[in-house]
Amino acid sequence: MIATCYLKGVSTRRMNDLVATLGISNLSKSQVSRMSEELDEMVADFRNRPLDPGGHAYLSCDALTIKVREGGRVVKCSVLLATGVNADGYREMLGMHAATAESNASWKGFFQDLKARGLRGVFLITSDAHEGIQHAISEVLPDASWQRCRTHFAKNLYEKVPKTQWPMVSAMFQTIFQQPDAQSTWAQAHEVVDLLEPKFPQVAAYLEESLDEVLAFTAAPKPVWTKVWSNNPTERLNREIRRHTDVVGIFPNRESIIRLVGAVLAEQHDDWIQQKRYMSLSALEQTKHLMHRTGDHHGDYHQLTA
Structure with missing residues (x-):
């Protein structure tokens, strides 16, 4: 019973109340751990x-x-x-x-x-x-x-932008991930960097140097993008x-x-x-083809980022 309560996240205090009905008192955390x-x-x-x-x-x-x-x-x-x-x-x-x-x-x-x-x-x-x-x-x-998780990267980006300007920068950043294919995604990313450069040169440089990490998902089949980009x-x-x-x-x-x-x-x-399945079999088959076609899928990745 103690082991089950422990696994379910029941607090030691509540366990104390429970086992008191069985004549057990002063149940400590170390005792709960040993019983589990x-x-x-x-x-x-x-x-x-x-x-x-x-x-x-x-x-x-x-x-x-x-x-x-x-x-x-x-x-x-x-x-x-x-x-x-x-x-x-x-x-x-x-x-x-x-x-x-x-x-x-x-x-x-x-x-x-x-x-x-x-x-x-x-x-x-x-x-x-x-x-x-x-x-x-x-x-x-x-x-x-x-x-690199795009959500956490966005938090890092936020720290480099004046708070009053973040809504605009955030909206620009999100457009990168709204594109229909890899080529468009990379083109939009470079456009965002160019737009940020005049007013926020440090932010633009940080984004540009991180693109290989943040956009690595573009080497994968499109159906899995939303599941792997963060x-x-x-x-x-x-x-x-x-x-x-x-x-x-x-x-x-x-x-x-x-x-x-x-x-x-x-x-x-x-x-x-x-x-139910988290990813479709067809998407996984496409991934397998990517890996087999090049022997090393980094070839596809660098071709996309060139």
């Missing part, structure tokens, strides 16, 4: 399972910061997450990794673990501009392109994780983070597999 250890085997099986041999063309990666007690003090732990779209078009939770901090080494180790479990056929990885993630992708998954689809997952971790507040150890977050992810994974 039966989840460990299920979480370990989920985290170590072989991945779909059909490959995962599209990945979305994110990182959450969670507080934990280590060495007698409260520190921040980074939980790295990866979701993917399998060969049948369904979303999957691919894995999680609890790291001391975001870095090239932590992302590299995470991607290496995914590869060891069978990750293959990656075409595009979408994420925020996390510390070290670009280098890790190039080292471990050299055939994959990196898409990390927005994972925001609901992040909120669900936060709903559970905020109840705990400060975790007693790193193992308890893996236990709770891993159990939440396993549950979400099962839900996704039972939902």
Whole structure:
């Protein structure tokens, strides 16, 4: 019962009220964590399972910061997450990794673990501009392109523009993503840079130097653009994780983070597999053709950006 309540995000105070009816009093967070250890085997099986041999063309990666007690003090732990779209078009939770901090080494180790479990056929990885993630992708998954989340990039852009001018700049930025094809998207992006140059030269330069990252999605088939050009689809997952971790507040150890977050992810994974396809089979087939036609899909990407 305690393990189920723990997984569902019930607070320790409410658990106290519940178990008081069974003659148990003063239930602590550490006791709740120990009673929930039966989840460990299920979480370990989920985290170590072989991945779909059909490959995962599209990945979305994110990182959450969670507080934990280590060495007698409260520190921040980074939980790295990866979701993917399998060969049948369904979303999957691919894995999680609890790291001391975001870095090239932590992302590299995470991607290496995914590869060891069978990750293959990656075409595009979408994420925020996390510390070290670009280098890790190039080292471990050299055939994959990196898409910088357009939503978070827009927030970075916002910080460089006077607040009174942001509505105009934002409207111009959004026109880039309203184009019918890759060629038009790149043409519009360069036009926006030219329009910004006279009044906001620093903003124009920042946008221009980031285009390869922000418009990497244009190398993918048009039907998947809205699903890969930002990390927005994972925001609901992040909120669900936060709903559970905020109840705990400060975790007693790193193992308890893996236990709770891993159990939440396993549950979400099962839900996704039972939902309708996230991407169409035809779009995935187009992606496969792109990769096979060039042997290295970066050839298509550079042709589009030239």
